[in-house]
Amino acid sequence: MSLSKQDMQYIRQAKTILDENFDKHITIPQLARQAGINEAKLKEGFRELYGNSIHTYIQQLRLEKAKQLLLTTTMPITDITYHIGYSHVTHFTTLFKKEVGVTPTEFRNKGK
Incomplete structure (x- = not known):
């Protein structure tokens, strides 16, 4: 999957949201909405950028x-x-x- 600079920015934003709210229950749809990216791109892009799924990262x-x-x-x-x-x-x-x-x-x- 090729990520645009904008997509990478949204995914980094999603990671920041997770880092700051690790103690809260955030669903992937909520996270995607807050970061301004669609769910599929967020999940695939997050794994591509950080080497883990969102769930594994939070854990x-x-x-x-x-x-x-x-x-x-x-x-x-x-x-x-x-x-x-x-x-x-x-x-x-x-x-x-x-x-x-x-x-x-x-x-x-x-x-x-």
Whole structure:
């Protein structure tokens, strides 16, 4: 897919929106509307520019924020879960363990 300069600008705008709102539930249609680009072009272009799907990017961003909070705060894991945009602690804990290899508690304890 060849992206015009304008398309790339819209996709970068979409990434900025995600970076600033990672803790909110934003659908791809909403994101496309806010960035001013159609959904198909946004999804394909995002993968082309950043090497990941939008969903994977948000997930990785949230996990990085969670890691920072686990290492730099005493915030309870439940609060971290909600702070980074997940609504179920079990879902977050399962995802964290799958992606990072340890539970959030184990990660926090290793960092000490």
